[in-house]
Amino acid sequence: MVQPVDVRVFFNFRSPYCYLVSKALFGLLDGYHVNLVWRPLGGWDGRSPPERAKKKVPLARQDIARWAKKMGIPAIPPPITTDPTRAGAVSLLAEECGVLQPYVIQMMMAEWADGLDIGQAEILLDVGARVGLDKVEVSAAMDDPARREQLHANWHEAEELGVVGVPTFVVGDQIFWGNDRLEFVRDHL
Structure with a gap:
């Protein structure tokens, strides 16, 4: 039997471009013999550093507004201070519990x-409950040192592969960077 092709997905919950691809990325599993290898990141990993982000935010917000309008989805930016690390840590729990897709989409x-x-804990707990995660497990996962270490390890893996931003999809030696690259991933598969 032919083994599925691994598609590594590097994803940071703070990235608006990850938002734009969040529903479609799971469609990679439809019709293709692939194994989606989830690689969430935390903090600023995979994103522009804070000093560059200050200059980039106005342009990115214009771009996201255009994409959202084209896609027919809302785009309301979260507070600029939002830290995605806890959401990434809880996504590892969601993956273990078999609810990664609804968790990512809902988050x-x-x-x-x-x-x-x-x-914020209350947001994580609410989203976790909506997708069927246990409240106690979500609370523990948010700040679990082992899960945070996994997020850091994912970034080190990304850097070694040459990943420079998110979302990025890695198939073998091919790197596809951007929310609009899923067609290229499908073509490659």
Whole structure:
């Protein structure tokens, strides 16, 4: 039997471009013999550093507004201080529990459609409950040192591969960077 092709997905919950691809990325599994390898990142990993982001935010917000309008989805930026690390840590729990897809979609909607700070415990607990995660497990996962270390390890893996931003999809030696690159991933598969 032919083994599925690994598609590594480097994803940071703070990225608006990850929001734009959050629903479609799971469609990679439809019709293709692939194994989606989830690689969430935390903090500023995979994103422009804070000093560059200050200059980039106005342009990015214009770009996101255009994309959202074209896609027919809301785009309400969350507070600029939102830290995605906890959301990334809880995504590892969601993956373990078999609810990664609804978790990612719901978390990104909370952040970018509702403009909420997904670094706040009450938001994480609410989204977790909506997708069937246990409240105690979500609370523990948020600040679990092992999960945070996994987020850092994911970034080190990304850097070694040559990943410079998110979302990025890695298939073998091919790197596809950007929310609008899924067609190229499909073509490659």
